[in-house]
Amino acid sequence: MMHRDTIEAFKSGDDLAFVSIYNHYKTGIYSFCLKMLMSRDLALDAVQDTFVRVYENRDRLMNTGAFKSWLYTIARNQCLNRIRKLKREVPLDEACELRSDQSPIGELEKSERIEFVNRYLAALSPSYREVIVLREFQNLSYEEIGAITRSTISAVKSRLFKARRKLANEMKPAMAMMAARAAEKPAENESDTK
Amino acid sequence: MSDGHQHNEAPSIDDSPCSESDVDLYLDGELPASREADLFRHLSTCSSCRDCLNSVLSLRRIHGEEYISVPPWADDALLARVDKRRRAGRRTAQLHTNQSIWSARTTVTIRSVLVVAGAVLVSAAYLTKQFASASGHVFVEQEHVRFIDPIPPLRSEVYVFYPGLTIEADR
Numbered sequence: 001m002m003h004r005d006t007i008e009a010f011k012s013g014d015d016l017a018f019v020s021i022y023n024h025y026k027t028g029i030y031s032f033c034l035k036m037l038m039s040r041d042l043a044l045d046a047v048q049d050t051f052v053r054v055y056e057n058r059d060r061l062m063n064t065g066a067f068k069s070w071l072y073t074i075a076r077n078q079c080l081n082r083i084r085k086l087k088r089e090v091p092l093d094e095a096c097e098l099r100s101d102q103s104p105i106g107e108l109e110k111s112e113r114i115e116f117v118n119r120y121l122a123a124l125s126p127s128y129r130e131v132i133v134l135r136e137f138q139n140l141s142y143e144e145i146g147a148i149t150r151s152t153i154s155a156v157k158s159r160l161f162k163a164r165r166k167l168a169n170e171m172k173p174a175m176a177m178m179a180a181r182a183a184e185k186p187a188e189n190e191s192d193t194k
Numbered sequence: 195m196s197d198g199h200q201h202n203e204a205p206s207i208d209d210s211p212c213s214e215s216d217v218d219l220y221l222d223g224e225l226p227a228s229r230e231a232d233l234f235r236h237l238s239t240c241s242s243c244r245d246c247l248n249s250v251l252s253l254r255r256i257h258g259e260e261y262i263s264v265p266p267w268a269d270d271a272l273l274a275r276v277d278k279r280r281r282a283g284r285r286t287a288q289l290h291t292n293q294s295i296w297s298a299r300t301t302v303t304i305r306s307v308l309v310v311a312g313a314v315l316v317s318a319a320y321l322t323k324q325f326a327s328a329s330g331h332v333f334v335e336q337e338h339v340r341f342i343d344p345i346p347p348l349r350s351e352v353y354v355f356y357p358g359l360t361i362e363a364d365r
Contacts, residue, residue: 015280022272031262047264048272055276110259117256135222136250137257161218167253168246 007064018058022051025068028138029075035133036079038122042086046078053078069147072140076130076148083126120170128163135160217243221250 010017029050033043053074061070121129130149134140142153142160149156216233219225225233237244 015276018276019273022269026264026269027262030264034262044264044268047268048275051272052275052279056279113256114260117253121253132253136254157218161215164218164221164246164250168249171249171252172245 004064007061007067011058011061011064013058018055021054021067025071026051029071032072032075032133032138033079035118035121035137036076036126036129037082038118042082046075046082049078050075066147069144072134072138072144072148073150079130080126116174120167123170124163124166127159128166131156131160132163132167217246221247 006017006020010021026047030043030047033046033050034040037043037046050071054071061067121132124132131145134145134148140148142156145151145156145160146153151159216225216229216236220230220233237247
């Protein structure tokens, strides 16, 4: 967690404190933007705009304790603006090129596995995607997610649980295939040994 | 299981109702230890809840394998952009300080406008009064009357002040 003094110093105009804050949060914000926008260029652009806004609006930050939520709120707004602008919601059929008839997750190369998961993630609506990314990847609490998305904790929980169900339903064929392969493998090994 | 509902499509071996919220609580590390045994018993028979759990765990695991970092050129680009903004901000601030008082624009409250307007009215009224008294015919007027034929014989000049008549002779 970022030290409060650093945030206070940044608020009072210390540019070194800003660099320190940037270095501390840049990977998390980039990761969030990348998963929301599914494009490196767009994500880097959103990260830059986020930190420039943070720098310019430092005097609007009232509570230094809520800096992280404030930062993610700005990043979220940047992402949603871009999604709205580009209408980048990828249709599910287009997104999930890798289906159960192809290699199951366990047999894919690392980069392919990442690509595979990203495609399912991209198929979710932005409102579901953001809670999944904030909770599963950024490890934020319900309270923090509520502050970022301007929702109540119960609304966050409800949306997160629905998003998980939706993701599970979409990934179900691939997961079933993987489980079947995993079950087959011990049987093959047993027959080989005989 | 607690507050769950029955999955329609779940080919569950046992008939215990699914507790989706328990799966979610477990995933978030908030399920009480006393309920974990029940959840695992349920997961062993309910494919739907198991799929949900597995897909989220897979998602986490695969995300953990992904190495995400901001390229160095992006750091440089951001810091250059911020530096540019900072310089522009300084220039603007300097321009503001060098501005003449006539071109300065500030926001004022209605209250201050009313106070200033009242002060202007009061001072205008006062000045009008002063001006009127200084220029002539209101409060004090002096006329110099010269008698051709001095009556009474000892006085040749009479000063008349009015309102409130005052006559003053030179002797």
